[in-house]
Amino acid sequence: EDDSLSYLEKLKVLGHGNGGTVYQVRHKRTSAIYALKVVNGNCDTTVRRQIFCEMEILRRTDSPFIIKCHGIFEKPSGDISFLMEYMDAGSLDTLLKSHGTLSELSISTIAHQVLDGLNYLHSQKIVHRDIKPANLLANQNMEVKIADFGVSKIMSHSLEHCHSYVGTCAYMSPERFNPDTYGSNYDGYAADIWSFGLTIMELYVGHFPLLCPGQKPDWATLLCAICLEEPPSLPESASEEFQSFISCCLQKDSSKRWTASQLLSHPFIAKNHVSEN
Ligand code: ATP
Ligand code: MG
DSSP states (O other), X not given: OOOSGXXXXXXXXXXXXXXXXXXXXXXXXXXXXXXXXXXXXXXXXXHHHHHHHHHHHHHHOOOTTBOOEEEEEEOTTSOEEEEEEOOTTEEHHHHHHHHOSOOHHHHHHHHHHHHHHHHHHHHTTEEOOOOSGGGEEEOTTOOEEEOOOTTOEEOSSOGGGGGSOOSOGGGOOGGGGOTTTSSTTOOXXXXXXXXXXXXXXXXXXXXXXXXXXXXXXXXXXXXXXXXXXXXXXXXXXXXXXXXXXXHHHOOSSTTTSOOHHHHHTSHHHHTTOTTOO
């Protein structure tokens, strides 16, 4: 009934992204707080296609581990707005900046939720393609959800979709840079797991794991770190379970990488969540 933009009052800007701004908004009648992502409609066809792809994915998903989308609005101006669930603790990268590193127990709890989300997406044949700390949102209840489907693709018919060059390169898996493997048998699901592994590792070490702290990412260094060097591993201070978990995610050979469903039963996740259903 009252699903119109006029019912919403903008409170503040939460952040800026590619071609869009995210506002905190309040529903005037119910006082409920939401996040509203407004994307400029006057963009080129690639961006527009990306937006509609995001819409379609959000419409299809229904998981407690994926950011809920309550409505999509198109203004005559061409602007497109997404009314989303508001996450009051922000993204994990801002959380990392304010808290420094996280404990293994917190990381295990976060990893569990993100894996549940990834397991759900992958079972729906959706590849996210942009898993990174900035795209994982948290709230005060320590709930963590996957956001930002701007570059994800529905792999329903053809894997060719995955060839379009988008996403955050730093978190991209080795096979995406290899013309021999980045072909018809390219496994987008496994690529999500690589990005997930780097993200989880970052929560422990406090910086992007493929570079030294504070090091500026340039192409040569990044490509060398991703494709030529051994995958990064956790410092000795981490438990054996955690070290093993990370190495299951960061296998350079994508066929050796564990799936989301397999990782959910890894001891690092399972030992802390015995009685959950
Ligand atoms: P990109 O466009 O490349 O994805 P981005 O992730 O920074 O970049 P957005 O996804 O548009 O861009 O989000 C911008 C910022 O707004 C996020 O980093 C986050 O801090 C904040 N934000 C986004 N969605 C929400 C939400 N549902 N609740 C709270 N904050 C949010
Ligand atoms: Mg984003």
